[in-house]
């Protein structure tokens with residue numbers, strides 16, 4: 001059927017890790033306008049489950065309606081419960097293009113796309129659904145000839161940030177956006193994996209001031225790790241000439 005696609009591992013766990021855990025078949029499909037009600041309903045359920053409203057920027061019905069008209073822009077994960085996760089790419093207008101916030105030149109902005117929004121129903125977390133959908137989006141964007149992909153992530157959202165960094169994105173900026181909320185701006189080049197030099201600093205995810213200084217001095221955030229004092233973000237410079245370079249490319253999951 002149009003819009004459907006094969007998945008190598010066609011089963012996911014509902015209530016993963018709980019006594020009620022179940023193994024269920026699922027399907028990843030491209031979304032269209034007819035999925036609007038399901039997307040809005042899921043966005044509402046996910047928003048209600050969050051510890052802080054800052055984590056997820058809510059999108060309006062009008063926004064989704066327009067976005068879902070674009071071919072291959074929306075992806076959904078379906079089980080017997082219906083739509084349990086969605087993700088959306090967006091080709092931004094010039095004035096909202098995050099490429100200009102990560103240093104892309106004017107002529108590059110038309111090759112930049114956004115991973116706009118992703119949400120997984122709480123009962124289905126832990127199945128790498130964000131990463132599975134992002135992989136498919138990146139494949140679509142490559143096929144469409146895009147080179148640059150940007151997204152925003154809250155410093156209060158280590159789950160999403162970890163997924164981005166593990167898929168080869170780097171933190172290029174940290175800014176106040178969306179009604180005074182801090183957001184990392186993460187970036188990935190689809191044609192050239194970014195080579196990251198040896199680690200120069202690791203600071204707490206919640207230490208905004210130190211991260212602003214590191215980014216200001218030209219470092220990029222490239223890894224998350226959990227230490228005794230909480231979650232740390234590792235920073236390094238792009239490029240370098242030693243063997244200790246990390247090549248930022250997504251490992252297969």
Ligand SMILES: CC(C)(COP(=O)(O)OP(=O)(O)OC[C@H]1O[C@@H](n2cnc3c(N)ncnc32)[C@H](O)[C@@H]1OP(=O)(O)O)[C@@H](O)C(=O)NCCC(=O)NCCS
Nearest residue numbers: 056118119120124125126127128129130131152153159160
């Ligand atoms: C961010 C999000 C999409 C990740 O969902 P996912 O793809 O299911 O996450 P993963 O499979 O990578 O989860 C990895 C681990 O983190 C846990 N986890 C993921 N999201 C979590 C959350 N919001 N709260 C608590 N634990 C979470 C998973 O249970 C899993 O744990 P395990 O390794 O012990 O099994 C999901 O948390 C979500 O929908 N959050 C609300 C919306 C949001 O933040 N969107 C992103 C905006 S940038």
